[in-house]
Amino acid sequence: MPRGHLFILSGPAGAGKGTLRKILFQEIADLEFSVSCTTRKRRPGEVEGCDYYYVSHDDFKRMLEGNEFLEWAEVHGNYYGTRKSDVEKVLESGRDILLEIDVQGSGLVKSREPEAIRIFITAPSLDILENRLEDRGTETQDQLDIRLRNAAREMRLAREYDHVIVNDEIPRASKELVELVKRYRSR
Ligand code: 5GP
Secondary structure (H helix, E strand, O other), rough: OOOOOOEEEEOOOOOOHHHHHHHHHHHOOOOOOOEEEOOOOOOOOOOOOOEEEEOOOOHHHHHHHHOOOEEEEEOOOOOEEEHHHHHHHHHHHOOOOOEEEOHHHHHHHHHHOOOOOEEEEEEOHHHHHHHHHHHHOOOOHHHHHHHHHHHHHHHHHHHHHHHEEOOOOOOHHHHHHHHHHHHHOOO
């Protein structure tokens, strides 16, 4: 059984990663999503076990000490991690999986899984990113400031990725993403 493909989706907050990812999963039914563990609080509308596993700091520390993570990172003041066993199970069974993780985690996964296909979603400019993030209204001003500061740094790392998709308009960018993923899967 050939191993499945491992896709990594990254990009700054407000680039529209989540929206594009949802469209991708509507279009490609048999793609698995890697549900990360996080110490961040659940946002309204998010579902435990679907968007994230929401864990306490103590739980996260215990998992870290137990070497349970394929990668983990502190992002915007919260901890996030991908469980090794979840990803391994899917890949071993020949199915494809997508990880939506930050730039630090992406580098770690690539060093452990060199075949990983890394896709970076970005906005046409930092100004547009800022407007989108404010419109989303899910963050406090402090959280917004942290995310904006990190966005500029993350956007500079785009060149390390195999593919960069500029989310100028959702229908166009989502089509590009879907076609890209389909292309790899047909190889
Ligand atoms: P959010 O809090 O907006 O859901 O996610 C914040 C950032 O953390 C995003 O860039 C997201 O891709 C990243 N992230 C989510 N899960 C993980 C993970 O398991 N590992 C790493 N390294 N980053 C993650």
